[in-house]
Amino acid sequence: MVAALNDDQEVDATLRAVLVDVLGLGTDQVAAFTESTALFGDLPEFDSMAVAGLLSELEERLGILIEDDEVDAEMLENYGRLLTFLRAKALR
């Protein structure tokens, strides 16, 4: 259902869109995120319940599967780590 991803920028754009759609963050706020922007434990909207919905939406939109044992605080620590994880999944 989802066309193959072939571009780093597409994964980045999808992650930013999902952060806006699922967490209710502002488009401008998310557009300003850099690789070092802290996420889990730092953004009040980014709590453990939100993580479940966020991962499910990323799976649907990127056409990937994220296993429970791949999810930890380190992978969710900041924008760059999460993006790197998703690129490795979506672009291989």
Add this chain to the structure above:
Amino acid sequence: MSRGDLTYDRYTSNGSEEWLMRIGPRGGPALLFLPPFFEELNRSRAMLVRTMRALAARGWTCVLPDLPGAGESGRLLEDIGWDDWRSAAFDSASKEVIATVSIRGGCLLDDVLAARGAWRLSPVSGAALLRDLDRTRIADDGATGGYTPSAALRAGLMAATPIENTLVRTVRLSSDRADADHKIDGAPPWRRAEPQSSSELAELLVCDIDTWVRACVAS
């Protein structure tokens, strides 16, 4: 009762009575809403009802059934199989229903009424819904908000994907890359833990549903 008013009725499926909510005149051309499943329904309900009211104002009778084991149903979700939901979608459709309006998991049921037009918002596979349900259980220390589907329901859902036929229109949100006939701007209410205003999204849905179903009927 005047146009636009809301009433509750019963329908019978597999020998048990279930509720359905009707907004709009009885006996007019009707749209059957097939709702999202589990927690996604609660999060989407305000948008659903707003959409139904606005379509009723345009002359449509909008009907929203409770699936067995969901909403106000007297049956327990644990006792429900996938076939019960498939049967309920069929049994809740009166002869006035000319199209279905399905959201998310509801799109896995609309093929039981394949002769009617099927308008879909963000269709999803049953497997993806189960993954989300199980992930929520882990995040919430075992409590899935009370959703404990039976093995039979899980098995049916796991295998279910939206069925394509010629009378389908698929609409998705513009931030969703998946294929669609039409994309609209908005955030997915079924993902939001916090309530949000749904009026703008509902109005976009109403325009597209109204235009497409009228064109379907005319052709």
